[in-house]
Amino acid sequence: MNKNYIITGLVIFVLTVLSPFWFNMITTTQAAPEPELVGKAKTEKKCVLGKYEMRANHMSLLDEWRDSVVRNADRMYTAANGNSFNMSLSTGENSCLGCHEDKAKFCDSCHTYASVNPYCWECHTNPKEIK
Amino acid sequence: MNQKYLIPLTAVFLLFLVAYTGVEGAGLQWFFGIVFPYVAILAFLAGFVYKVLGWASSAVPFRIPTTCGQQKSLPWIKQNTIDNPDTSTGVFLRMVLEIFLFRSLFRNTKAAFNRNASNRLSYSWEIFLWVGALAFHYSFLVVLLRHFRFFTSPVPSCIKFLEYIDGIVQLGLPGIFLSGVVLLAATLFLLARRIFDAKVTYISQAADYFPLFLIIGIAATGLSMRYFTKVDIVGIKTLTMGLVTFSPTIPEGVSGLFYGHVFLVSILFAYFPASKLMHLGGIFLSPTRNMANNTRAKRHVNPWNYDVKTHTYEEYEDHFREKMIEAGLPVDKKE
Numbered sequence: 019m020n021k022n023y024i025i026t027g028l029v030i031f032v033l034t035v036l037s038p039f040w041f042n043m044i045t046t047t048q049a050a051p052e053p054e055l056v057g058k059a060k061t062e063k064k065c066v067l068g069k070y071e072m073r074a075n076h077m078s079l080l081d082e083w084r085d086s087v088v089r090n091a092d093r094m095y096t097a098a099n100g101n102s103f104n105m106s107l108s109t110g111e112n113s114c115l116g117c118h119e120d121k122a123k124f125c126d127s128c129h130t131y132a133s134v135n136p137y138c139w140e141c142h143t144n145p146k147e148i149k
Numbered sequence: 150m151n152q153k154y155l156i157p158l159t160a161v162f163l164l165f166l167v168a169y170t171g172v173e174g175a176g177l178q179w180f181f182g183i184v185f186p187y188v189a190i191l192a193f194l195a196g197f198v199y200k201v202l203g204w205a206s207s208a209v210p211f212r213i214p215t216t217c218g219q220q221k222s223l224p225w226i227k228q229n230t231i232d233n234p235d236t237s238t239g240v241f242l243r244m245v246l247e248i249f250l251f252r253s254l255f256r257n258t259k260a261a262f263n264r265n266a267s268n269r270l271s272y273s274w275e276i277f278l279w280v281g282a283l284a285f286h287y288s289f290l291v292v293l294l295r296h297f298r299f300f301t302s303p304v305p306s307c308i309k310f311l312e313y314i315d316g317i318v319q320l321g322l323p324g325i326f327l328s329g330v331v332l333l334a335a336t337l338f339l340l341a342r343r344i345f346d347a348k349v350t351y352i353s354q355a356a357d358y359f360p361l362f363l364i365i366g367i368a369a370t371g372l373s374m375r376y377f378t379k380v381d382i383v384g385i386k387t388l389t390m391g392l393v394t395f396s397p398t399i400p401e402g403v404s405g406l407f408y409g410h411v412f413l414v415s416i417l418f419a420y421f422p423a424s425k426l427m428h429l430g431g432i433f434l435s436p437t438r439n440m441a442n443n444t445r446a447k448r449h450v451n452p453w454n455y456d457v458k459t460h461t462y463e464e465y466e467d468h469f470r471e472k473m474i475e476a477g478l479p480v481d482k483k484e
Contacts, residue, residue: 047394
């Protein structure tokens with residue numbers, strides 16, 4: 019009697035531990051997004067930081083940019099590779115979205131995949147949406 | 150300095166360095182990212198099942214509930230149905246409170262000499278172990294559940310909701326998750342308690358410090374990846390998704406710190422069934438908590454009893470009736 023309870027509990031526990039495995043078997047798993055350079059970014063070939071550095075660190079960079087613009091009115095960023103950029107997420111040709119034109123591909127695909135919900139777009143707008 | 154905590158501390162450092170240098174120096178990503186996590190999860194499950202089945206097959210010859218309230222008695226005496234249950238409902242409630250709120254830890258007392266002139270030994274209520282344990286267990290649970298975002302795609306909305314609640318204090322970028330901070334703070338508190346409270350130091354062994362240092366190491370590497378050194382999350386998620394869909398891949402550009410984190414987690418899983426951490430399974434089987442206190446109301450037959458050859462009084466009288474009557478002893482049946 020008691021042993022049956024224990025075995026039942028054990029089976030539930032094992033199933034719970036293995037849940038990441040069977041959950042992906044019974045649901046359709048979305049593949050990792052393939053980052054793709056489109057529009058201006060494709061031809062430009064110069065970004066603020068290197069590829070992996072940018073992937074890992076862009077949120078801190080944007081945070082520093084925000085402080086720099088809002089508190090010091092300093093809007094120019096000179097990157098390690100010598101290029102200078104306008105410290106802006108979405109305004110003008112020299113901003114992030116000025117070069118990487120497609121927000122859905124450039125921002126959202128990875129953020130959705132990694133379940134990251136940045137609050138950038140609570141203030142900023144996608145320039146494409148205004149037109 | 151105390152070798153009981155120096156050795157586990159060194160061990161955790163070395164384990165981290167093994168993974169870090171193994172990846173950064175020897176390029177063993179496949180081992181620390183794929184082989185060892187699989188081995189660890191298998192060892193965890195096999196060890197866990199083995200341990201619990203071992204416990205399940207041990208005999209429970211009699212009931213040994215600990216009681217912290219009035220037993221069921223005469224109808225006009227009020228019974229404490231949770232602390233001294235005589236029904237399975239009461240036992241269930243007691244177990245739920247024990248598992249989710251650590252009720253018996255709440256009763257923790259400490260013995261100390263009074264600081265005034267009387268200098269008497271007295272016992273007082275000590276709540277901080279309970280607070281620390283509760284903070285540690287729940288933040289660890291939230292951190293564990295949050296990690297499901299690396300093992301599901303698309304991420305279920307319940308996990309997203311948990312992330313939203315956990316990140317409700319919007320500090321910095323990436324935003325701070327409260328559970329991670331509480332986890333590190335609580336483990337450090339539990340460690341400080343073992344190191345600085347002489348009475349607890351005295352009963353602490355290496356096996357008490359090792360899981361603590363391991364979890365501190367896991368929390369520290371995790372927090373450092375999220376807030377300080379930064380890692381390529383999408384790359385890491387392709388690795389973890391590869392693990393759970395049995396098509397493992399090693400992403401480019403992920404630093405040794407991540408593999409160190411994964412290795413420490415794998416060590417924790419593999420070590421789990423052999424350690425005191427098995428109280429995860431053991432709490433359900435605590436004999437003093439999961440039995441109703443009905444030792445006298447119900448008859449409990451010892452399951453070990455074999456067929457004892459008995460000689461009842463009736464048989465005894467049948468045997469010696471004539472001699473008893475002769476000797477003038479009273480008998481039940483006079484024939």
